[in-house]
Amino acid sequence: MEQLLGFAVPGVPYGCAYAVFAVGLVLTYQTTGVFNVGYGAQAYVSAFIFAWLVDDHAWPTWAAFVCAVVIVGPGLGLALDRFLFRRIPSSNTTAKIVTGLSLLVGIPALLPVVFGNQNLVGAPSIVFNPDTVYFHLGADVPVNGIYLSAVLLTVVMLVVLVLLLRTTRLGLEMRAAVESPRLLELEGVNARRVTATAWAVCGLMAGLAGVLLAPTEVTVQAQDYVTLMVAAIAAAAIAALRSMPVAAVVAVLIGVLSLTAQGYLPTSSFWYSAALPAFPFLVLVGALLFVPGLRHLDEATDPLSSVDPPPPPPVAGVRGREVDRLVRTVFFALLFAAVVSMLTWMPPTWETVLNQGMAYSVVFLSVTLLTGTAGQLSLAQATLAGIAAFTAGQLANHLGLDFLVGGAVGAVAASVVAGVLALASLRLRGLGLALMTLAAALLFDVAIFPAQAVSGGTGGITLEPRWLPLDLFAPNGHAYFLVVLLVLVLCAGGVALVQRGTVGRFLAAMRGSELGAAGIGVNLPWQRVLAFALSGALAGVGGALLAIQQTVIAPGEFNYQLSLAFVVIVVTTGVGTVEGAIQAGIGLVVVQQLMQYAPQRLQGLTFVLFALGALAYAAHPEGVVELEKRRWTERAERVLARRHRAPATPAVTGRP
Amino acid sequence: MTGDDRPILELDEVSAAYGPYRALFGVSFSVARGAVVALLGPNGAGKSTVARVASGLVPASSGSVRVDGRDVAGEPAWRIARFGLAHVPEGRGVFDSLSVEENLVLSFQRRGGRVQISASLEQAYERFPLLKERRQDRAGTLSGGQQRLLSLAKVLVAPPKVLVADELSLGLAPGVVDDVYAGLADVRREGTALVVVEQQVDRALALASSAVVLERGTVAYFGPPSGARAAVEEVVDRRARGRRQAASS
Numbered sequence: 001m002e003q004l005l006g007f008a009v010p011g012v013p014y015g016c017a018y019a020v021f022a023v024g025l026v027l028t029y030q031t032t033g034v035f036n037v038g039y040g041a042q043a044y045v046s047a048f049i050f051a052w053l054v055d056d057h058a059w060p061t062w063a064a065f066v067c068a069v070v071i072v073g074p075g076l077g078l079a080l081d082r083f084l085f086r087r088i089p090s091s092n093t094t095a096k097i098v099t100g101l102s103l104l105v106g107i108p109a110l111l112p113v114v115f116g117n118q119n120l121v122g123a124p125s126i127v128f129n130p131d132t133v134y135f136h137l138g139a140d141v142p143v144n145g146i147y148l149s150a151v152l153l154t155v156v157m158l159v160v161l162v163l164l165l166r167t168t169r170l171g172l173e174m175r176a177a178v179e180s181p182r183l184l185e186l187e188g189v190n191a192r193r194v195t196a197t198a199w200a201v202c203g204l205m206a207g208l209a210g211v212l213l214a215p216t217e218v219t220v221q222a223q224d225y226v227t228l229m230v231a232a233i234a235a236a237a238i239a240a241l242r243s244m245p246v247a248a249v250v251a252v253l254i255g256v257l258s259l260t261a262q263g264y265l266p267t268s269s270f271w272y273s274a275a276l277p278a279f280p281f282l283v284l285v286g287a288l289l290f291v292p293g294l295r296h297l298d299e300a301t302d303p304l305s306s307v308d309p310p311p312p313p314p315v316a317g318v319r320g321r322e323v324d325r326l327v328r329t330v331f332f333a334l335l336f337a338a339v340v341s342m343l344t345w346m347p348p349t350w351e352t353v354l355n356q357g358m359a360y361s362v363v364f365l366s367v368t369l370l371t372g373t374a375g376q377l378s379l380a381q382a383t384l385a386g387i388a389a390f391t392a393g394q395l396a397n398h399l400g401l402d403f404l405v406g407g408a409v410g411a412v413a414a415s416v417v418a419g420v421l422a423l424a425s426l427r428l429r430g431l432g433l434a435l436m437t438l439a440a441a442l443l444f445d446v447a448i449f450p451a452q453a454v455s456g457g458t459g460g461i462t463l464e465p466r467w468l469p470l471d472l473f474a475p476n477g478h479a480y481f482l483v484v485l486l487v488l489v490l491c492a493g494g495v496a497l498v499q500r501g502t503v504g505r506f507l508a509a510m511r512g513s514e515l516g517a518a519g520i521g522v523n524l525p526w527q528r529v530l531a532f533a534l535s536g537a538l539a540g541v542g543g544a545l546l547a548i549q550q551t552v553i554a555p556g557e558f559n560y561q562l563s564l565a566f567v568v569i570v571v572t573t574g575v576g577t578v579e580g581a582i583q584a585g586i587g588l589v590v591v592q593q594l595m596q597y598a599p600q601r602l603q604g605l606t607f608v609l610f611a612l613g614a615l616a617y618a619a620h621p622e623g624v625v626e627l628e629k630r631r632w633t634e635r636a637e638r639v640l641a642r643r644h645r646a647p648a649t650p651a652v653t654g655r656p
Numbered sequence: 657m658t659g660d661d662r663p664i665l666e667l668d669e670v671s672a673a674y675g676p677y678r679a680l681f682g683v684s685f686s687v688a689r690g691a692v693v694a695l696l697g698p699n700g701a702g703k704s705t706v707a708r709v710a711s712g713l714v715p716a717s718s719g720s721v722r723v724d725g726r727d728v729a730g731e732p733a734w735r736i737a738r739f740g741l742a743h744v745p746e747g748r749g750v751f752d753s754l755s756v757e758e759n760l761v762l763s764f765q766r767r768g769g770r771v772q773i774s775a776s777l778e779q780a781y782e783r784f785p786l787l788k789e790r791r792q793d794r795a796g797t798l799s800g801g802q803q804r805l806l807s808l809a810k811v812l813v814a815p816p817k818v819l820v821a822d823e824l825s826l827g828l829a830p831g832v833v834d835d836v837y838a839g840l841a842d843v844r845r846e847g848t849a850l851v852v853v854e855q856q857v858d859r860a861l862a863l864a865s866s867a868v869v870l871e872r873g874t875v876a877y878f879g880p881p882s883g884a885r886a887a888v889e890e891v892v893d894r895r896a897r898g899r900r901q902a903a904s905s
């Protein structure tokens with residue numbers, strides 16, 4: 001008993017940290033309709049600023065608290081509402097998730113850029129002194145300020161929020177605003193203000209959580225950042241994103257059970273090294289598979305959505321024949337010029353860069369197919385790419401197989417994994433599906449890719465020239481360029497064919513409305529598995545191509561952040577078309593290369609650019625490039641019409 | 657009734673569009689205090705759009721909308737609602753995810769404190785005992801007819817100056833339609849002016865003091881109910897002829 005207590009009690013602050021975030025996730029979902037995984041990042045901002053003010057500027061604790069929690073917290077929440085989430089139509093689940101994830105990735109990268117490198121070591125405690133042992137549980141299990149702060153914070157926050165949501169006027173209005181802001185306006189309530197208030201309240205809670213948890217060192221900054229996030233998401237999922245008390249209890253249990261198991265399991269066993277880190281992921285996957293409430297997450301729809309005009313059709317569909325011919329000619333001329341330059345005068349650095357861009361383009365085509373055409377959001381595309389890369393590496397290593405052949409085998413493996421993932425999550429849609437793929441990606445990051453048998457451990461797999469016959473590894477040879485170009489053209493052509501063919505039409509129907517698609521006889525489960533499998537294969541091919549350009553394939557290289565970045569980049573550029581994917585791939589490497597010339601402090605900005613991309617995306621869900629294309633097409637059409645003096649047909653435009 | 661003879665709702669040359677798709681072209685009519693106007697016309701004529709422009713859900717691109725003499729063009733929907741215009745939208749007009757009681761409270765709490773809210777609830781339950789039975793259930797589990805009654809209950813307890821009711825009878829069994837129209841008659845008795853959007857011409861005209869017939873976003877008829885039926889038939893006729901021509905060419 002004494003031993004059990006000794007193992008279990010240290011789990012309490014972890015569990016409370018998970019609980020605070022789980023409750024925050026449920027709160028934001030209930031009051032704003034957004035599953036805001038960026039909540040952790042919001043907490044981090046307040047904690048960061050608090051520590052920065054106290055340590056570096058010697059502010060008194062109370063003043064720093066007021067600034068970081070009472071001002072910055074709600075302010076950040078309001079800013080998120082004003083500049084991001086307000087612009088996203090509530091039915092656009094993809095945009096909401098992608099935006100939240102970009103915050104999660106972008107904000108921690110931005111802070112060091114703004115404030116210089118900092119850490120939170122010296123963050124003072126507000127309520128209890130962390131080092132003081134206040135009393136003992138049983139005979140000798142000490143309870144110090146960390147435990148007390150964590151428990152107090154969790155309980156107080158839970159009680160306050162439940163009361164706010166269930167018994168107050170504001171709580172009722174916030175819940176109503178989530179379902180239909182317009183219907184709420186018809187009741188004479190300013191729905192925008194209600195939603196803004198909700199974001200401010202969530203921001204305040206996030207700030208409070210960040211500052212109070214910072215000294216306990218189970219914070220967003222610790223290396224178990226991912227575990228914190230996943231445990232919180234899992235607890236929120238088990239509560240079906242509805243009940244805050246359930247979420248809190250489950251979160252505490254996850255923390256306590258993990259630490260208790262950690263105490264009892266022998267450190268050398270498989271259970272300790274693989275199963276324990278995977279525990280929160282398994283809880284999350286289990287919740288997604290078995291909690292019925294999660295299947296209906298996106299179903300409560302706004303009855304007044306019929307007031308919105310339909311989204312504008314893609315540019316390619318509306319541009320006139322003449323403009324179309326012009327665009328095509330210019331495109332092929334550019335392509336030809338690019339190929340000739342590559343083979344003749346292009347400096348090797350830039351050739352490498354563009355090669356990489358083409359490899360990325362192949363991976364991005366997988367997003368185009370899955371998200372753009374079929375309307376399914378996957379946050380595991382980098383994982384799929386990694387599966388193919390490691391498969392090719394191991395096959396070459398053990399069997400001496402040609403890396404390109406191994407890459408093809410790897411692509412098949414990635415395709416199978418994607419198919420299985422789709423099969424497992426057949427009953428999920430929208431947010432549920434995104435979380436499932438995120439869980440899979442994180443599971444691979446934490447438990448599978450680091451394994452010796454997969455990636456050769458932390459050292460990774462070192463590529464050897466003899467694995468490739470064609471001199472492909474030689475940086476200056478053009479062989480690799482030709483191979484990537486060929487693969488890219490084949491993949492792009494393939495995706496374009498799929499989009500235009502029967503399958504593409506089925507997938508597009510599924511994207512429009514699953515119910516409607518089922519109505520016209522589309523076999524939804526099969527189409528979805530097919531879309532995932534095809535997309536997995538594309539990601540795998542791209543992953544193998546990316547791997548060839550490196551000397552070592554390391555386990556951390558295909559992590560969930562990269563998947564996130566992929567999705568954000570593609571959806572911001574334009575997820576609907578093959579051109580969009582290629583522009584995204586080339587654009588990414590060109591920006592990265594240009595960043596090389598930027599000052600050291602700005603290196604972290606690549607991720608910030610993603611966040612900015614998300615900002616642009618929130619305003620124009622069809623993609624930035626798509627938007628510009630529309631503008632230019634309209635301009636060109638006007639010019640052409642004037643020249644021919646033809647009776648100008650009123651172009652149907654998306655911009656009134 | 658007050659001696660005030662300004663119309664309670666007045667549309668003057670109102671045009672409106674959904675993004676690039678234009679839906680109304682210079683619609684004008686007015687609703688006198690306490691009057692009932694039937695808003696008729698075939699599917700897609702623009703009836704719901706008129707209702708939405710009146711309540712501010714869709715902005716008018718030109719023309720003016722006056723509620724109780726006040727120009728509300730450009731005002732957000734919530735402010736127009738506070739000026740005294742209630743709009744029960746087409747289809748579902750209640751919050752699915754809230755309970756029946758929460759739906760009612762949401763509506764009442766703008767006007768008073770806790771005491772007043774519970775008095776209002778009493779009143780609503782007295783008029784519609786069925787709602788009392790189901791007050792803890794989510795409104796999404798109510799049948800279509802019960803949802804319309806819930807919408808009417810809100811309006812009955814705190815009567816607005818004008819109620820725009822969009823196709824209240826759509827998809828209901830005849831018996832339930834009777835209940836809904838009984839509710840509408842009650843609302844009228846409270847002194848509220850009504851704009852009744854309907855496909856069921858007879859029902860609406862029986863209640864109406866004047867009628868508007870819309871055709872492709874314009875007013876084809878505005879006058880006493882007696883002439884409305886002929887106007888509707890003419891519009892339907894014209895549409896059928898247009899279709900036939902389109903098909904043959």
Ligand SMILES: Nc1ncnc2c1ncn2[C@@H]1O[C@H](COP(=O)(O)OP(=O)(O)O)[C@@H](O)[C@H]1O
Nearest residue numbers: 306307308309674679699700701702703704705
């Ligand atoms: N959300 C929308 N986006 C684009 N067009 C719409 C939208 N809602 C209605 N319309 C169009 O506006 C016109 C009028 O529609 P509506 O007012 O709903 O007609 P009614 O209520 O008389 O059936 C129709 O041509 C319809 O297609």
Ligand SMILES: [Mg+2]
Nearest residue numbers: 703704746823
């Ligand atoms: Mg209608």
